[in-house]
Amino acid sequence: MKYVIVGNGVASVGAIEGIRRADPDGEILVISEESTPTYGRPLISYLLAGKIGPERMPLRPITFYDKFKVKMALGSKVVSLDAKAKTVSTDDGNTHPYDKLLLATGGVPFVPPLPGKDGSGVYSFTTLANAETLVDVAKNCKTAVVVGGGLIGLKAAEALHDRGVKVSIVELAPRVLSAAFDDKAGGLVAKRLAEVGIDVHCGTQATEIKRDESGTIVGVHLKDGSFLPAQAVVIAIGVVPAAALAKDAGIKVDRGVVVDERLASSDPAVFAAGDVAQAKDLILDDNRVVPIWPNAFNQGFYAGKNMAGADSPYLGGLAMNSIAFYGLPTVSVGIVNPAPGEAGIELSETLDEENATYRKLVFKDGKLVGYVLVGDIDNAGLYTGFIRFKFPLDADTKAKLVSGCPSILQWPEGFFDEKFNPVGAQEIV
Amino acid sequence: MKKIYPNKAVCIGCHLCEVACVTAHSKSKDIILAHNVEKAQEGLAPRRNVAQEGPVCVALSCRHCEEPMCVAACISGALTKNPETGRCEYNEEQCVGCWSCLMACPFGSIRRHPVKEKIIKCDLCAGRDMPACVEACPNAGLIYEDRGKD
Secondary structure: OEEEEEOOOHHHHHHHHHHHHHOOOOEEEEEEOOOOOOEOHHHHHHHHHOOOOHHHOEOOOOOHHHHOOEEEEEOOOEEEEEOOOOEEEEOOOOEEEOOEEEEOOOEEEOOOOOOOOOOOOEEOOOOHHHHHHHHHHHHOOOEEEEEOOOHHHHHHHHHHHHOOOEEEEEEOOOOOOOOOOOHHHHHHHHHHHHHHOOEEEEOOOEEEEEEOOOOOEEEEEEOOOOEEEOOEEEEOOOEEEOOHHHHHOOOOEOOOEEOOOOOEOOOOOEEEOHHHEEEEEOOOOOEEOOOOHHHHHHHHHHHHHHHOOOOOOOOOEOOEEEEEEOOEEEEEEEOOOOOOOOOOEEEEEEEEOOOOEEEEEEEEOOEEEEEEEEOOOOOHHHHHHHHHOOOOOOHHHHHHHHOOOOOHHHOOOOHHHHHHOOOOHHHHO | OEEEEEOOOOOOOOOHHHHHHHHHOOOOOOHHHHHHHHHHHHOOOOOOEEEEEOOEEEEEOOOOOOOOHHHHHOOOOOEEEOOOOOOEEEOHHHOOOOOHHHHHOOOOOOEEOOOOOOEEOOOOOOOOOOOHHHHHOOOOOEEEEEOOOO
């Protein structure tokens, strides 16, 4: 069996580990446009901030690829996929045959048609190469504007600020982090950013990147009429699935590559995982593109197992983000912004602005389906468990969750032994 | 693989497993120094914790899952599943303290280090034949054995 994996993000590592659970010997080839082995992509903000050095970037030890018997074609871009011939061709003129192919191509940064965006001084922040570039840029840059107040934008802003750059964030929504978190959590984070000296401009948008006669950036015009002087602009609005290969090959693509429970696309020999895939969501029971790290690993892992012949259905991803801003930890899992008026929804919000803590729980039809924690995140995992295992909640248990005291001992009878003390429990007593 | 199975029917909540865990993971390996010095100075803390709900209690720590959510969520490569031993291994050096694993583990088995921007979790007492908590339990409330997969 010959496996080809396109892309070397975390889904790729998940796939390698998944394939090897079921097939110890099949040939695995990873082809990646990027020239480094898989690194912790979210670590690019730590690198840019100077918190870690480049030696900390690899996601797995350098021995990993040998140990898992993986061949690498790095710095090589797949330009076409021939699903009939079962081959992929790369920009360096090679053609690689496969029996099973995994598309783990991730996403590409979305850049809006903003006047002045073309030319020097405008950056994305999704790759190690981007981070390395920005480390250099920060040396000679006094002020920068980050367009986008989501997770990537905020982490880019924080990291540039740590490099001594004066940073302003521009966000269209009324609050930062309004999508992955909610307004109150966004408010606490915005307050923390303002305290350290990062300007946050919400409810407006960039209308033009202003350049002088030589083409050098001088600042950014906003819709509200203000002008933010800057020498550099980071555009961090979001990523869109890099699904062109699949689309051109006639594979079914909606927002992302549509995959079934085995992570197989409309072509049974082609699988997809990670930010490029539109895969099952645990709570919504529907296929979604949810471009987050743990889903990418898990989808890769399940795709790998299924490519190698194991019949292993993917139970669905759970949207989750954990991120800290200047020591203020925040966690968001599942459905955190239910649609107004959605039936069966019950919310509980506990906000302490003085201590910068916030706990929001979202219940639907008597089950926990989402939560946000800011400040005190120690019980995050236990809340995640209640969501993942879809426990029906009685009034007493619900009250305990609401008061911030979840416990494994609140699990339904029998489930504890199933997970922690299976078979043999009875004989011990 | 051998794992630690907690039995809530016989746990009396004495916390001796926590005491043994702290001592085993101390530098001094001395019960008094570990608790009275290293706890305060270095944030030494137990990797196994007693959960209590009314009269019921049980001592919990990492299950070393077959398909660990913490490893899937780890952005830094600090958490990995050892394919040979089956253990979920943690390399503190690599950890950046992003708390993704803490969020992802549905068993709440991962905690923040009390002073460092790092996590702590059970390592099944790497280097010992019998985990210290199991040895210390006066009630056979923790059993270390191989019950097959997961």
